[in-house]
Structure formats: C-alpha cells, structure tokens
Amino acid sequence: MNRYSKETLVSVVTQLAAGMGVPVADAALFAEVLVDADVSGVSTHGVSRLNIYLKRIDLGLIDPRAKLNIDRQAGSVLVLDAGNGLGQIQARKALDLLMPMARQNGVATATIRNSQHFGALSWYANFAASQGMVLLAMTNCEPAMSPEGGYEAFFGTNPIAASFPTGKGFPVKIDLATSGVARGNIIAAQKKGQPIPPGWALDAQGNPTTDASQALLGTVLTMAGHKGYALAMMVELFSGVLSGSAIGPDVGSMYKNLDRKQDVGHFFCLFDVKAFLDYDEYLKRIDETIDRIKSSKKRPGVEEILVPGERSARKAAINNAEGVPVSPETIAEIEQWCSRLHVAFNCHEVVGQP
Amino acid sequence: MNRYSKETLVSVVTQLAAGMGVPVADAALFAEVLVDADVSGVSTHGVSRLNIYLKRIDLGLIDPRAKLNIDRQAGSVLVLDAGNGLGQIQARKALDLLMPMARQNGVATATIRNSQHFGALSWYANFAASQGMVLLAMTNCEPAMSPEGGYEAFFGTNPIAASFPTGKGFPVKIDLATSGVARGNIIAAQKKGQPIPPGWALDAQGNPTTDASQALLGTVLTMAGHKGYALAMMVELFSGVLSGSAIGPDVGSMYKNLDRKQDVGHFFCLFDVKAFLDYDEYLKRIDETIDRIKSSKKRPGVEEILVPGERSARKAAINNAEGVPVSPETIAEIEQWCSRLHVAFNCHEVVGQP
Numbered sequence: 001m002n003r004y005s006k007e008t009l010v011s012v013v014t015q016l017a018a019g020m021g022v023p024v025a026d027a028a029l030f031a032e033v034l035v036d037a038d039v040s041g042v043s044t045h046g047v048s049r050l051n052i053y054l055k056r057i058d059l060g061l062i063d064p065r066a067k068l069n070i071d072r073q074a075g076s077v078l079v080l081d082a083g084n085g086l087g088q089i090q091a092r093k094a095l096d097l098l099m100p101m102a103r104q105n106g107v108a109t110a111t112i113r114n115s116q117h118f119g120a121l122s123w124y125a126n127f128a129a130s131q132g133m134v135l136l137a138m139t140n141c142e143p144a145m146s147p148e149g150g151y152e153a154f155f156g157t158n159p160i161a162a163s164f165p166t167g168k169g170f171p172v173k174i175d176l177a178t179s180g181v182a183r184g185n186i187i188a189a190q191k192k193g194q195p196i197p198p199g200w201a202l203d204a205q206g207n208p209t210t211d212a213s214q215a216l217l218g219t220v221l222t223m224a225g226h227k228g229y230a231l232a233m234m235v236e237l238f239s240g241v242l243s244g245s246a247i248g249p250d251v252g253s254m255y256k257n258l259d260r261k262q263d264v265g266h267f268f269c270l271f272d273v274k275a276f277l278d279y280d281e282y283l284k285r286i287d288e289t290i291d292r293i294k295s296s297k298k299r300p301g302v303e304e305i306l307v308p309g310e311r312s313a314r315k316a317a318i319n320n321a322e323g324v325p326v327s328p329e330t331i332a333e334i335e336q337w338c339s340r341l342h343v344a345f346n347c348h349e350v351v352g353q354p
Numbered sequence: 355m356n357r358y359s360k361e362t363l364v365s366v367v368t369q370l371a372a373g374m375g376v377p378v379a380d381a382a383l384f385a386e387v388l389v390d391a392d393v394s395g396v397s398t399h400g401v402s403r404l405n406i407y408l409k410r411i412d413l414g415l416i417d418p419r420a421k422l423n424i425d426r427q428a429g430s431v432l433v434l435d436a437g438n439g440l441g442q443i444q445a446r447k448a449l450d451l452l453m454p455m456a457r458q459n460g461v462a463t464a465t466i467r468n469s470q471h472f473g474a475l476s477w478y479a480n481f482a483a484s485q486g487m488v489l490l491a492m493t494n495c496e497p498a499m500s501p502e503g504g505y506e507a508f509f510g511t512n513p514i515a516a517s518f519p520t521g522k523g524f525p526v527k528i529d530l531a532t533s534g535v536a537r538g539n540i541i542a543a544q545k546k547g548q549p550i551p552p553g554w555a556l557d558a559q560g561n562p563t564t565d566a567s568q569a570l571l572g573t574v575l576t577m578a579g580h581k582g583y584a585l586a587m588m589v590e591l592f593s594g595v596l597s598g599s600a601i602g603p604d605v606g607s608m609y610k611n612l613d614r615k616q617d618v619g620h621f622f623c624l625f626d627v628k629a630f631l632d633y634d635e636y637l638k639r640i641d642e643t644i645d646r647i648k649s650s651k652k653r654p655g656v657e658e659i660l661v662p663g664e665r666s667a668r669k670a671a672i673n674n675a676e677g678v679p680v681s682p683e684t685i686a687e688i689e690q691w692c693s694r695l696h697v698a699f700n701c702h703e704v705v706g707q708p
Contacts, residue, residue: 076430077460077629106431107623109461111630134592136623149659150650164591172591174584206653224578230528230662233647237518237526241639242488242630248643269461269490269623275431276465276596285595292602293587296504299560305503308584 002331003323003351009035012334012345013050017086019341020057021064026089033088037120038324041315044184045120047326048191051333052254053086053116061261062086062116068093071113071244076101078110079244084261087118091266095124095135098270102133106275111243112266117141117254121161122175122312128270129163129171132279136162136269140240142253142262144183146219148229151206153219154248157183158235163309165273167283168290173309178232179220186215191329239267323351356685357677357705363389366688366699367404371440373695374411375418380443387442391474392678395669398538399474401680402545405687406608407440407470415615416440416470422447425467425598430455432464433598438615441472445620449478449489452624456487460629465597466620471495471608476529476666479517482624483525486633490623491515494594496607496616498537500573502583505560507573508602511537512589517663519627521637522644527663532586533574540569545683593621677705 013031018024038046056062066085070078078097082090094110101108121137128135141156159182161175177183181200189196190212201215202208209215222228240247245265252262273282290307298305319325338345367385372378392400410416420439424432432451436444448464455462475491482489495510511531518526531537535554543550544566555569556562563569576582594601599619606616627636644661652659673679692699 072630074629075459075461077625079630105429105459107429107461107463109625134596146653147647147650147659147661149653149656150647151653152651154647154650160585162588162592164595172587174588176581176584180578206651223581224534226662227530227577230530231514233526233662234516234528236643237640238488238516241518241636241643242625242627244631247639248646271431271463271596273596275428276426276433277598282595285601286591289590289595289601293501293504293508296501296508297506297560299500299503299505302503305501307501308580308587 001325001327003319003325005351006035006039006320006324008345009038009047009324009326012338012343013047015343016050016054016334016337016341017064019343020054022057022086022089023065026086029092030086030088033092033119033123035324036123038326039316039319040120040122040312041319042120042122042312043325043327044182044188047334048188048330049117049119050330051337054337056116056254056258059258061258066090070097076105076108078108080110080112082112082115084114084116084263087116087264087266090115091118091124091268092127094266094268095127095270098268099131099133102270102272106272108270110268111239112268113243113245113263114261115245115264115266116262117264118266120175121159122163122173124268125161125163125175126171126173129165129173132165132273134162134164134271134273136160136271138235138239138267140236140245140247140251140265142251142256143249144220145179145222145232146202147233148222148226151202151219152249155232155236156251157220158232158239160231160235164286165283166290167287170313171309172286172290172307173312176223178223178228178235180223180228181220183220186212186220190216191327235267239265243267355679355681357673357679359705360389360393360674360678362699363392363401363678363680366692366697367401369697370404370408370688370691370695371418373697374408376411376440376443377419380440383446384440384442387446387473387477389678390477392680393670393673394474394476394666395673396474396476396666397679397681398536398542401688402542402684403471403473404684405691408691410470410608410612413612415612420444424451430459430462432462434464434466436466436469438468438470438617441470441618441620444469445472445478445622446481448620448622449481449624452622453485453487456624456626460626462624464622465593466622467597467599467617468615469599469618469620470616471618472620474529475513475515476517476527478622479515479529480525480527483517483519483527486519486627488516488518488625488627490625492589492593492621494590494599494601494605494619496605496610497603498574499533499576499586500556501587502576502580505556505573506603509586509590510605511574512586512593514585514589518640519637520644521641524667525663526640526644526661527666530577532577532582532589534577534582535574537574540566540574544570545681589621593619597621
C-alpha cells in the first residue's frame with residue numbers, strides 16, 4: 001500500500017465527481033469528507049467507496065445535482081429531503097443550516113431522508129466540534145443485522161457518533177457501529193480474500209461463519225447481543241422512522257441493489273456548548289476529564305490509556321505528514337475512472353509507504 | 355417473594371418520604387417513579403433502593419425540600435440545579451419544564467446537576483412517550499467501570515435510554531447500561547449471597563471475579579470492550595461535563611460515601627414527534643416496523659422475537675393485575691422505617707406470589 005498526498009487525492013476525487021455531473025463546489029465537499037476518512041485511518045469509509053458512488057451516479061441511482069429541500073421547519077427542527085443526492089454533500093449542507101439554529105436556540109435537530117451512505121459519521125461530528133459544538137449523529141444503512149433471536153438482515157449496522165471539542169488539539173470522538181464490528185471490515189477482508197474472526201457474523205442460513213463473502217450474504221451480529229439490538233433499534237427509529245426515509249430492509253444496498261435508490265435516513269442533533277456553560281469552563285472540565293482518564297491505573301501489559309478519538313487523531317497527524325495510504329485495488333479503480341473521464345492522476349505520485 | 359398491590363406500595367413510599375420531610379406532592383412523584391420500576395420488573399431500581407434514599411436524607415446528605423433551580427436558560431436549553439434533592443422528583447419536574455419548550459421548538463434539552471441516583475431512566479422516557487414525545491436520556495452515576503485498559507473505577511455504568519410512542523399499547527423502550535451488566539444485578543446477587551457469572555466484573559486489583567462483594571469493591575466491565583467505553587464516555591460528557599455536576603470518580607457513591615453528596619448529572623433531550631411528521635403517519639411507520647421485526651425469521655429454538663420494551667410491558671401487565679413482587683429483605687427494611695416513622699404498613703397484605 002502506497003501513500004499519496006491528501007491534496008492529490010482530494011483533487012482527483014473532486015475532478016471525478018465533477019466529471020460525473022456533480023457541481024464543482026459540491027464535488028469539493030464530497031472529496032473532503034471522503035479523503036478525510038482515509039486520513040483518519042477509516043479507509044473502509046474513504047476513497048475505497050468512490051467506485052460505487054460513481055457507478056451509482058452512472059446508473060442513474062444517485063442524482064449528482066440534487067438540491068437539499070426543506071420539507072418542514074418547526075422551531076429548532078428541520079425535516080430535510082436529500083433528493084437522492086450524495087449523502088456527504090447533503091449532510092454537510094444540513095449541518096450548515098443547523099449551525100445558526102443551534103447558536104440561537106442552544107440545540108437544533110435535523111432528519112434527512114432520501115439520502116445515501118454518507119461515509120464516516122465522525123466527519124460531521126468532528127466538523128461540529130471544530131465549531132465549538134457537539135453533534136450527536138446517527139444513520140440507518142443497508143440491512144446487515146438481524147433483531148436479537150432472528151437471522152434475517154433487518155437493521156443496518158446503524159452507527160452512533162458524537163464528538164466533543166477539547167483543548168487538546170483533537171476532539172473526543174465517539175463513533176461506533178451497533179454491530180460487533182463495522183460491515184466495512186468484512187468488505188475489506190473480502191477484498192483482500194481474508195477470513196473474518198468467529199463471532200462477527202452469521203451466514204444467510206443463520207449459521208456462524210468466518211468466510212467474508214458468506215458473511216456479506218448473511219448478517220453481522222449486534223454488539224453485546226440484546227444491547228446492540230436495542231441501540232440499533234433506537235438508531236432506526238430516530239434516523240429511519242422519524243425522517244420519512246426507507247426503514248430497515250427497505251433501505252437499498254449500495255453494492256447489491258443496482259436497480260434502485262438507497263433512501264437512507266440520517267439524524268443530527270446539534271448542541272451549542274456555550275448554551276450550557278462558558279466555553280473556557282467547558283474546556284477546563286473536558287481537558288481535566290481526559291487527563292484523569294489517561295493517568296488512570298493501567299491493566300497489566302497496557303502501555304497507555306487512550307480516550308476515544310485519540311488514536312485516529314494520531315493516525316491523521318502521521319497521514320497528513322507522510323501521505324495517506326490507499327490500497328492498490330482502490331488506486332486501480334480510481335485509474336479506471338480517470339481514464340474514462342480524462343482526469344489526470346499520476347498514481348506513481350507516491351509520497352511514501354506506511 | 356410476595357406480591358403487593360401497587361397502591362399499597364405507592365402509599366407507603368409516599369408516607370415514608372413525607373415522614374422524612376419531603377413535601378407530600380413531591381413524595382407522591384417519588385413513590386410513583388420508584389414503584390413503577392418494580393411494576394416493570396426492574397426491581398433493582400425500585401423500592402429496594404428506598405432504604406438508602408431515606409438513610410441519606412436522615413444523614414443530611416439529600417435535601418428533602420430542595421427546589422429545582424434554573425441556572426441558565428438559552429433558547430431551547432435549560433441548565434438546571436437539582437439543589438441536592440431527590441433525583442426522581444427533580445428529573446420529573448425538569449421534564450415538566452421541557453415539554454412546553456419541545457412543543458414549541460420541536461426539541462428541548464436540559465442538563466441537571468447536583469442530583470442523585472434517580473432510578474430507572476426508562477421511567478422518564480416512557481412518561482415522555484405517553485405524551486407523544488421521544489426522550490433521549492442519559493445520566494452519569496457513581497464510579498463503577500474503568501476506561502478500556504484501566505482498572506480504576508472511573509465511569510458509572512452510565513446508562514442511555516429513549517422511548518418511542520407506538521400504537522401497540524406499549525412504547526418501544528431502549529434502556530441500557532453501558533456496562534456488560536447493570537450494577538444493580540451485582541447488588542442483587544450480593545443481597546442474595548449468590549455468585550455472579552464470569553465476565554461481569556473485575557475485583558479491586560483488576561482481576562476477574564465471580565464474587566459479588568469483591569465485584570462491588572472493584573469495577574464492572576464495559577459492554578463490548580472499547581465500544582462500551584466510548585458510549586460511557588459520551589454519557590459522561592453529556593451528563594457530567596456539560597451539566598456542571600461531579601465527573602467520573604468525583605460522583606459520590608450512594609452506598610459507600612455516607613459523608614458527602616452524590617452530585618450526579620443528568621442529560622435530557624426531548625423531541626416532539628409532531629415536529630417531524632404527522633402523528634398518525636408516525637404511528638403507522640413505527641407500528642409497521644414493529645410488525646416486520648416480530649415476523650422476522652427466527653433462529654433455531656427462538657419462540658418469539660421481542661422488540662425492546664415488550665418484555666417489561668408484559669411484566670407490568672402481570673404485576674398490575676396480580677400484584678408487584680417485592681423481596682422479603684426489602685419488605686423488612688420498609689417495616690423498620692414504618693416503625694420508626696409511625697406509618698401503617700400491613701406487610702401481610704400480600705396479594706399473591708410470583
């Protein structure tokens with residue numbers, strides 16, 4: 001796996017999206033979110049997904065020029081329709097609408113229906129944190145997990161995220177799928193032809209499996225059994241039922257359903273820290289909390305206690321300095337699109353190896 | 355274990371709290387929340403806790419007459435100070451303040467500092483659901499879990515809850531501790547002199563234990579390792595750091611620290627369903643979601659797929675009809691308080707056995 005400069009990746013993704021009809025300013029937003037996942041070490045949600053997004057635009061399954069429509073606005077709540085556009089663009093625009101509302105009312109909420117897989121939730125949460133706000137974010141996604149006791153894929157891996165600004169140079173970033181593992185890990189294993197550990201997934205008949213391909217046909221297991229089921233249900237109700245999007249099994253699969261839109265639903269709740277307490281006092285409180293956690297007594301063999309978000313912030317610092325690792329498979333996909341859309345991408349512009 | 359009528363239990367709890375100086379109307383709120391936990395089958399958060407609440411009032415560690423003070427109100431955010439009063443009363447009053455704000459703005463948020471252990475989160479969430487609203491609720495609590503990689507108790511079992519109204523006669527109720535198991539289960543095992551299963555807890559030296567007493571001196575393990583750690587952190591930041599309450603290890607222990615207040619922090623975010631979509635349409639969507647989950651294919655040996663909240667709703671129906679089970683140990687504690695405070699409680703008024 002080679003490293004590429006962030007600027008090179010953002011530039012090529014922007015040009016490819018624009019080449020498929022996405023307005024250039026929107027394409028730049030899209031590229032920023034996508035490449036940031038790779039920068040932060042979440043390559044499962046980064047440019048490895050570019051191929052399927054472009055393919056779905058090509059098949060007419062995503063509207064590259066979709067507007068974000070306000071279906072309903074009541075007080076501090078926005079009900080939005082993404083118009084089947086790219087989720088990254090629409091979710092970022094939703095945040096731009098929410099921010100002045102949250103500054104005015106202390107809290108503001110949006111649902112977004114008729115959207116797509118929109119990458120890593122933590123991008124939106126971290127962006128809010130960079131503005132002194134806390135975003136609680138959820139999304140439903142294509143069916144992957146069964147309810148506890150079942151074996152039909154009903155829920156997506158329905159993640160929850162929230163990031164909190166700190167004075168430490170990185171936000172505390174909570175971002176977790178309600179599955180035992182994120183489905184992206186199984187996709188990554190399949191792409192590499194590797195088996196998956198036991199306990200991750202059931203096959204299509206409800207049997208445990210370590211075969212990534214079988215697992216992708218079956219269901220991934222919820223985190224902590226019934227607790228993960230309950231959280232997945234909460235995410236589905238906030239982001240699916242409340243938003244007006246498709247629910248559960250009706251959410252289209254990005255990879256499998258190449259004949260219909262996804263109709264994913266997102267849920268954002270944005271809090272302005274300053275509505276709760278003075279910002280300096282807040283920073284003092286969260287920084288002291290981080291310090292106390294990190295100086296906590298360590299279990300044998302543990303070198304350092306990390307707070308959530310610290311590891312990916314360190315990865316991002318390395319990747320920003322040394323270049324962003326992208327797999328050869330993904331580079332090959334990008335080259336094909338570059339060739340088709342006449343975009344220059346010097347894939348030999350390698351800046352390093354991880 | 356005998357069954358008692360709900361009315362008998364509410365009456366005796368109200369009288370005992372009033373006998374300790376809680377204004378009668380507040381005492382009735384307190385009793386309602388406490389007894390409802392037993393009715394719903396969550397006896398770990400019900401009248402089994404009455405003894406310690408009364409004891410703490412007696413020791414001057416809880417103010418029975420505390421007012422709920424508004425420290426700050428900005429738009430749709432309330433920053434509240436519980437005045438070291440009983441959490442059940444102050445949290446219920448906070449909800450009463452939030453509801454008109456949520457009806458007006460679609461969403462309203464409160465933090466509550468300087469509070470106590472306030473029973474089962476799901477009571478507040480279910481109450482909101484009964485009013486056509488969705489409450490997302492969190493609370494920090496006395497230290498019980500270490501950060502991933504540590505073994506000092508830092509976080510409480512930091513639960514998350516949300517209930518959603520349905521047309522099914524019960525709300526979908528999500529309510530989970532971010533520990534592998536709720537600490538109340540370990541307390542219950544200790545009271546019964548029973549061991550706990552492996553994987554629930556570490557002792558004070560960081561070793562795995564099945565001894566409930568050792569576990570109560572040590573730490574309970576987070577749900578799903580680092581994922582539970584991340585969620586516990588999120589709960590601590592929303593309900594502790596943002597609220598101005600004590601944080602992590604500074605939260606007083608209800609049972610162990612009989613020399614200082616708890617200073618627990620709660621976090622409520624209340625959503626008015628009607629701000630998002632028409633209520634009839636909402637009910638149709640959630641009821642269909644429930645129906646589809648319940649008719650999902652079942653794993654071998656599974657008789658029925660339940661949605662979160664269904665089991666406790668069934669228990670509540672049984673307990674309302676047949677009487678509420680209360681352990682002999684708890685009844686003995688109640689009798690002692692009745693004797694001291696000259697409250698009549700015919701503990702032989704048994705209405706049935708479970």
